Amino acid sequence: MANAAPATTLPQTRDPAWLGRVFWFGAALALLWPMAVATEFKPWLLFAPESVEATLRFGASFFPPALGSEFLALVARETWRTVAIATAGISLALLIAVPLALASTRVLSISALPGRMAAGPFVLRQALRWLLIALRSMPELVWALVFVRVVGLGPTAGVLAIALTYGGMLGKVYGEILESGEPQAAQALLRNGAGRLQAFCYAVLPANAAELVSYTVYRWECAIRSSVVLGFVGAGGLGQQLDNSTKMFAGGEVATMLLVFMLLVALADRTSAWFRRSLG
Amino acid sequence: MRLDFDAASARHPAARASAPAALEALTLSVARGEQLAVIGPSGAGKTTLLHLAAAALRPGAGSVRIDGRQPWDLPTGELQRLRGHLFLAPQVPPLPPRQRVVTAVLAARLAGQSLRSSLRSLLYPTDIPGAEAALARFDIADKLFERVDRLSGGERQRVGLARALLSRASLWLIDEPLSALDPTRARQAIAALVDEAASRSVTLVASLHQVDVALERFPRIVGLRAGRLAFDLPAREVTRELLAALYGSEFDQLDAPLAAPAGFDAPTEAPVAALGCR
Numbered sequence: 276m277a278n279a280a281p282a283t284t285l286p287q288t289r290d291p292a293w294l295g296r297v298f299w300f301g302a303a304l305a306l307l308w309p310m311a312v313a314t315e316f317k318p319w320l321l322f323a324p325e326s327v328e329a330t331l332r333f334g335a336s337f338f339p340p341a342l343g344s345e346f347l348a349l350v351a352r353e354t355w356r357t358v359a360i361a362t363a364g365i366s367l368a369l370l371i372a373v374p375l376a377l378a379s380t381r382v383l384s385i386s387a388l389p390g391r392m393a394a395g396p397f398v399l400r401q402a403l404r405w406l407l408i409a410l411r412s413m414p415e416l417v418w419a420l421v422f423v424r425v426v427g428l429g430p431t432a433g434v435l436a437i438a439l440t441y442g443g444m445l446g447k448v449y450g451e452i453l454e455s456g457e458p459q460a461a462q463a464l465l466r467n468g469a470g471r472l473q474a475f476c477y478a479v480l481p482a483n484a485a486e487l488v489s490y491t492v493y494r495w496e497c498a499i500r501s502s503v504v505l506g507f508v509g510a511g512g513l514g515q516q517l518d519n520s521t522k523m524f525a526g527g528e529v530a531t532m533l534l535v536f537m538l539l540v541a542l543a544d545r546t547s548a549w550f551r552r553s554l555g
Numbered sequence: 556m557r558l559d560f561d562a563a564s565a566r567h568p569a570a571r572a573s574a575p576a577a578l579e580a581l582t583l584s585v586a587r588g589e590q591l592a593v594i595g596p597s598g599a600g601k602t603t604l605l606h607l608a609a610a611a612l613r614p615g616a617g618s619v620r621i622d623g624r625q626p627w628d629l630p631t632g633e634l635q636r637l638r639g640h641l642f643l644a645p646q647v648p649p650l651p652p653r654q655r656v657v658t659a660v661l662a663a664r665l666a667g668q669s670l671r672s673s674l675r676s677l678l679y680p681t682d683i684p685g686a687e688a689a690l691a692r693f694d695i696a697d698k699l700f701e702r703v704d705r706l707s708g709g710e711r712q713r714v715g716l717a718r719a720l721l722s723r724a725s726l727w728l729i730d731e732p733l734s735a736l737d738p739t740r741a742r743q744a745i746a747a748l749v750d751e752a753a754s755r756s757v758t759l760v761a762s763l764h765q766v767d768v769a770l771e772r773f774p775r776i777v778g779l780r781a782g783r784l785a786f787d788l789p790a791r792e793v794t795r796e797l798l799a800a801l802y803g804s805e806f807d808q809l810d811a812p813l814a815a816p817a818g819f820d821a822p823t824e825a826p827v828a829a830l831g832c833r
Contacts, residue, residue: 385631385634385635386631388611389568389611389612389613390568390569390612390613391568459645459647459649460649460650460651462649463643463645463649464649464662464665465635465638466609466610466611466638466641466643467638467639467641467642467643467663467665467666467722467724468635468636468637468638468639468640468641468665468666468667469639469662469665469666470635470665470670472670473665473668473670473673474665476673476674476677477651477654477658477662477665477673477677478649478651478662481651481653481654481658482651482652482653484653485653554653555653
């Protein structure tokens with residue numbers, strides 16, 4: 276027994292996890308170094324005199340923000356269009372994501388109840404996961420370039436691009452949120468003969484509603500930002516105006532539009548917090 | 556519903572292949588409308604027995620027949636329909652914390668209900684009087700519109716049991732229904748289950764840690780030890796010696812006024828859950 280001879284054994288005062296921590300810290304450094312080299316990571320260039328001067332000149336041109344009534348009306352119109360692009364895109368993305376997430380999640384598997392999922396359902400779920408990967412691995416910018424060719428310049432291309440990429444992202448994360456919760460409630464209903472959709476509505480959804488909604492609102496916020504980038508390739512909205520103003524070196528106009536973006540993001544943040552409170 | 560175990564063995568799905576089976580070559584028959592208590596020390600295989608009976612776990616060897624049918628030979632749709640006639644209540648009530656009690660209880664009706672009417676019931680509960688009556692049997696009707704996470708552990712357990720009364724099942728498999736209840740509530744809960752099962756001629760199999768409750772309320776007792784059947788006797792033939800052998804060293808914790816081995820008939824005022832080994 277270990278306690279038989281306490282006088283001869285020294286008490287263990289060293290943390291046995293210490294060596295492991297040192298190793299992993301070193302390993303992380305060794306991995307990061309080649310990446311810093313590959314990306315020509317030289318942060319000190321930011322503080323070279325010519326860089327600082329260029330930065331200051333660019334920053335100074337932002338002031339004062341453009342506040343002409345005609346320009347503000349234009350910004351309001353384009354803001355509305357941007358919100359519409361993001362909302363329509365997310366709504367279409369939900370049409371893709373919700374069925375795929377429901378079909379690919381393990382929690383709602385009847386064949387997995389006694390332990391292992393059967394081969395057929397397993398293959399089907401994997402196939403749907405691959406479809407989600409394919410959808411989101413193509414950046415929305417690429418989809419937008421494709422759709423601008425197909426449906427022409429304008430918001431439709433932006434909506435479709437957001438719908439496809441975000442459908443893939445939402446589907447994947449929804450599936451993960453559903454699987455991360457406690458499975459017992461859903462299992463109990465399935466074991467007592469309920470159907471998959473019934474188990475989803477009565478067990479999985481009430482347990483995860485707050486997370487699902489908050490992630491969706493966050494994605495809506497991302498879609499707003501994304502629609503700016505899409506505007507640069509002609510998909511309409513505030514982004515297209517931002518592109519025009521940048522090209523004409525109208526710093527004041529750029530500043531106004533950036534402020535509008537900050538407001539939109541803050542709004543999304545508040546909405547998400549409110550949903551979490553009321554559903555949590 | 557009738558249950559037939561024929562040399563059924565099973566292990567937990569996550570267990571290693573080398574681990575001993577949770578239930579070993581169990582042969583047991585339960586007739587329609589019969590009431591049966593399964594007792595035994597922790598880890599004896601009580602939950603596994605219930606899971607096998609509920610077609611929630613596939614036997615590794617031997618067979619389990621439910622109403623003469625082998626559930627694992629059935630196609631998935633047919634198996635789900637059969638499961639709709641069974642009700643398995645896990646020890647920890649599986650209730651989503653953010654759900655209201657009325658919804659959680661009415662979820663027992665989902666089997667055999669169309670998706671459309673289950674969705675409508677989410678919008679406005681379809682059978683509020685039914686849910687209220689079921690909860691009233693366990694004395695928690697006042698919590699009908701409360702959220703599950705506002706309930707105490709014992710209240711949640713009683714909500715989980717009230718589900719059984721609403722299900723259309725003809726076989727109730729109840730795992731440790733009294734683990735979170737005080738003696739009075741435990742007496743009330745077991746009475747509700749036993750009486751309702753009898754009046755609907757539902758087959759009732761319950762695993763219990765409270766040996767005195769089992770002996771008092773159930774006509775037939777199955778003792779499990781280390782995954783094997785230790786005894787299967789009418790309650791009045793279960794002796795103190797059998798229980799001592801069943802629980803082994805744990806038996807000291809079960810010190811309770813066990814009356815004469817035969818014809819055990821506890822006075823109704825006696826504390827019921829005093830025997831619970833915790």
